[in-house]
Amino acid sequence: MRLILLGAPGAGKGTIANLLMNEFSIPQISTGDILRSAVRQATEIGKKAEEYMKRGDLVPDTIIMGIMEDRLLQPDCQKGFILDGFPRTIPQADELKKIMARLDITQDIVVNLDVPEDEIIRRLTSRRTCSNPDCQAIYNVISMPPKKEGLCDICGSPLIQRDDETEEAIKNRLETYLEKTAPLIEFYRKEGNLFTVKALQSQTVFKEIVKKLKE
Ligand code: AMP
Numbered sequence: 001m002r003l004i005l006l007g008a009p010g011a012g013k014g015t016i017a018n019l020l021m022n023e024f025s026i027p028q029i030s031t032g033d034i035l036r037s038a039v040r041q042a043t044e045i046g047k048k049a050e051e052y053m054k055r056g057d058l059v060p061d062t063i064i065m066g067i068m069e070d071r072l073l074q075p076d077c078q079k080g081f082i083l084d085g086f087p088r089t090i091p092q093a094d095e096l097k098k099i100m101a102r103l104d105i106t107q108d109i110v111v112n113l114d115v116p117e118d119e120i121i122r123r124l125t126s127r128r129t130c131s132n133p134d135c136q137a138i139y140n141v142i143s144m145p146p147k148k149e150g151l152c153d154i155c156g157s158p159l160i161q162r163d164d165e166t167e168e169a170i171k172n173r174l175e176t177y178l179e180k181t182a183p184l185i186e187f188y189r190k191e192g193n194l195f196t197v198k199a200l201q202s203q204t205v206f207k208e209i210v211k212k213l214k215e
Contacts, residue, residue, distance in 0.1 A: 001026060001080040001213065002105060004087070006184055007113030009173045010124040012199050014138065016113065017084040019206040026080040031088075033136075034067055035059060040133050054163045056172035058180060061091050068092075072099060088181045093188075110188040111209055113199035117174065124170045132157035 001024055005013045017028040035053060038046030045067065049059045068086060071077070087093040100106060115123075123140065130137040130152040137154050139146050146153050164173065188194040195212050199205045 002107045003080075003213075004083045004107055004110040004188070005085075005113065006110060006181070006188070007199065008115065008117075008120050008177045008181075009170070010120040010127070011113040011115045012123075012202055012205065013084045013113060015202045016111075016199075016205055016209070017082045019202065020082050020209065023206075023210060024080065024082075026082060027076050028082045028084055029068075029071055029077075029086065030084040031059075031064055031067060031086040032084075034071070037133070054169065056164050056169035056176065058088055058176055061089060061095070064088075064092060065095050068096070069099060072103065087184060090183055090187060093184055107193065109209075109213065110191075110194050112185050112188075112194060112196040113205065114196050115199045119200070120174065121170065124165055124173075125167065127161070127165055128159035129162055130155065130157050131160045 003020065005017055007013050014028075014030060014032075017030065020026075021028040035046070035049045039050045039053065040046070045063060048063060052059045064086065072081070087096050122142070126140050126142045128139045128141060128146075128150075130139075132152065132155050135152060135155045135157060137152055138144075139152075139159060146159060150159055151157070152159060163169065185194065185196075195209070197205050197208050
């Protein structure tokens with residue numbers, strides 16, 4: 001199964017991708033996670049991407065396409081994959097089509113997670129991430145707080161607010177989303193495999209997607 005998850009930052013793509021990954025035993029490919037790991041390891045890609053990410057800007061398409069070409073060729077993608085946070089621009093979607101044509105595959109469904117903007121801002125400003133790079137569990141101080149304040153339930157490391165989760169960066173990410181990424185909804189609607197779901201509760205969304213996939 002090959003699935004693309006679309007949605008604004010904070011729409012819950014990561015959470016839903018995780019649930020789908022466990023259900024279908026296929027990898028979740030998050031360009032955001034790949035980039036954050038490159039930044040931590042201070043690789044060439046990480047050094048180039050860091051400033052864009054801190055500001056909440058998109059990393060240039062050429063860097064992203066280099067990452068994705070490599071990733072989609074890995075053996076674990078043969079059974080399928082869940083794309084989380086990619087594509088994020090029309091040129092990326094065009095390039096993805098070309099890569100898939102070369103691999104002789106098509107995507108089964110594009111899921112658009114639809115969340116009102118005020119809810120997105122509330123979610124992003126209350127999000128906390130485990131500072132342990134091997135864990136990176138995500139919490140929400142309002143809806144999913146850790147058992148001990150400020151500490152990860154899984155590994156006990158301190159929880160932090162990501163650099164790109166300051167109010168200014170969040171505003172920029174949302175503007176970037178509206179300008180560059182939201183047009184993908186129309187792009188995939190025209191391709192005929194778009195499934196839009198109101199994304200307020202992750203378990204409900206997950207069940208709706210699974211039901212749709214089984215139709
Ligand atoms: P995310 O975790 O998906 O919200 O991504 C965090 C940041 O990584 C974004 O704000 C962008 O700076 C960068 N990023 C992730 N995926 C992409 C992409 N497909 N294209 C461009 N930049 C990306």
